[in-house]
Ligand code: HEC
Ligand code: HEC
Ligand code: HEC
């Protein structure tokens with residue numbers, strides 16, 4: 001009698017254990033995979049290259065931030081290290097010692113219970129109290145923002161603008177699924193790795209009609225966003241890499257003249273005008289095409305020729 005109960009108990013225990021193993025990460029006791037994901041991503045990095053001072057810490061290590069810190073008059077840096085020199089810290093802010101570095105830990109984005117991450121929330125670094133956020137974008141934008149600077153210029157420009165009618169501001173979608181709307185619809189919140197366009201649109205681009213039937217001739221050269229960008233960025237072959245891949249880019253004027261760099265667009269549109277690239281006298285010698293992709297009729301005879309005929 002006693003023995004049977006114990007045996008039953010063991011069987012029951014084994015079943016529960018099996019269920020736990022099968023359900024795997026469902027157990028709130030095991031968040032190791034989230035720790036590993038976070039560890040592999042950019043939010044776990046804080047080091048001398050990231051301005052370990054109590055001003056830059058606002059976003060790089062919020063728990064080390066001092067809201068009173070300011071950026072002093074140049075030429076002092078907020079914090080700099082030149083080869084063979086000690087760290088220099090600018091007027092108005094303090095160096096944070098390595099043993100105090102926090103980076104962006106679980107508790108910045110989650111209410112913690114017994115060391116485990118629970119619901120998503122923002123740990124306000126001034127009050128050190130949790131603030132509700134209604135979606136992931138609101139959370140990400142605590143730091144992925146553009147700030148105005150002071151007289152000595154301390155602005156940072158990190159705002160990610162989601163836009164374009166294909167994903168946002170879309171008047172009703174055709175398929176079953178809503179288009180991605182918030183940051184974590186594409187980005188893993190912990191590794192921050194994004195889903196690529198093709199991960200969701202493989203079937204759409206495989207159609208014979210895609211890009212006026214010419215996609216096959218361009219797919220190895222032209223990226224999705226070079227065609228589908230809604231923000232009006234320039235496009236062209238990658239300015240830094242040797243692969244000729246067409247990307248969105250921007251040319252800015254610096255002290256040593258104009259320089260072009262690749263920039264990422266988060267604004268996506270459905271309509272694509274072919275003459276965005278295939279315009280007349282384009283420097284890449286692409287065939288000239290109309291917005292609809294037609295080859296325009298040959299130009300009408302020059303007026304100069306007519307004058308010649310009248311003369312003769
Ligand atoms: C308002 C928030 C905020 C502040 C303040 C801030 N950063 Fe950043 N920083 C970010 C974000 C967000 C990124 C990464 C995303 C991106 O590149 O858009 C970043 C990226 C960086 C990078 C990596 C960029 C690269 O090209 O590899 C460095 C280095 C850096 N910051 C240094 C600093 C220093 C030094 C300061 C102080 C002068 C500072 N940051 C202040 C938000 C901030
Ligand atoms: C930069 C903010 C941020 C940090 C830091 C962060 N998380 Fe998260 N975490 C999120 C967001 C946002 C979600 C919701 C993801 C979604 O909606 O897809 C989430 C979801 C989760 C979930 C629930 C997943 C699910 O599918 O329900 C767990 C568990 C979790 N995080 C654990 C952790 C742990 C452990 C850490 C620290 C190692 C951590 N998180 C660090 C933002 C963060
Ligand atoms: C507490 C501030 C903070 C929050 C909240 C935050 N980030 Fe970041 N994020 C940063 C900083 C700072 C960096 C730059 C780290 C570095 O380069 O060392 C960064 C880097 C990144 C990068 C890599 C950028 C690059 O140039 O490769 C991505 C992608 C990213 N974050 C996405 C997100 C997403 C998505 C969320 C919301 C779930 C989020 N972040 C929330 C501060 C934050």
Ligand code: HEC
Pocket residue numbers: 166167172173174175176177178179180185186195196197198199200201224225228268269270
């Ligand atoms: C997480 C999945 C996902 C990712 C990643 C994604 N999309 Fe989408 N996209 C969707 C969904 C879902 C829709 C709505 C489809 C519908 O209307 O049925 C959509 C709509 C669109 C549309 C409009 C389609 C139409 O019929 O009106 C275009 C164009 C588009 N996406 C292009 C892109 C490009 C370019 C990228 C990469 C920068 C991208 N998408 C990344 C899921 C995604």
Ligand code: HEC
Pocket residue numbers: 137140141144160161162167180181182183184185186187194195196197264266
């Ligand atoms: C439609 C999917 C999608 C959505 C939604 C999305 N991203 Fe991205 N994001 C990407 C892809 C794809 C890349 C990488 C592009 C590449 O490397 O070519 C990227 C790159 C980034 C980068 C690094 C590049 C840079 O410009 O410095 C940051 C930071 C970032 N995303 C933050 C965000 C934030 C914050 C949000 C929400 C406001 C967001 N993303 C929403 C797909 C998305």
Ligand code: HEC
Pocket residue numbers: 197198201204205210211212215218219222223224225227228270271272273
């Ligand atoms: C050479 C330019 C070009 C490239 C590159 C391109 N597209 Fe398109 N795409 C178009 C055009 C043009 C349309 C049709 C829009 C129209 O009719 O005005 C289209 C339509 C779409 C649609 C809507 C399809 C439907 O059935 O409604 C999606 C989704 C899409 N593209 C995704 C992508 C993705 C993902 C990539 C990259 C893998 C990509 N496109 C690359 C030009 C391009």
Ligand code: HEC
Pocket residue numbers: 211212214217218220221222226227235246272273274275276277278286287289291292293294
């Ligand atoms: C973002 C720039 C861009 C847009 C927009 C674009 N193309 Fe192209 N196209 C290219 C590039 C670059 C090549 C050369 C590809 C290669 O050599 O691999 C090309 C090559 C071609 C070719 C093969 C070579 C030729 O000239 O006959 C055809 C056909 C073509 N495109 C048609 C179109 C049509 C139709 C559209 C509109 C639906 C379009 N393209 C929109 C950049 C673009």
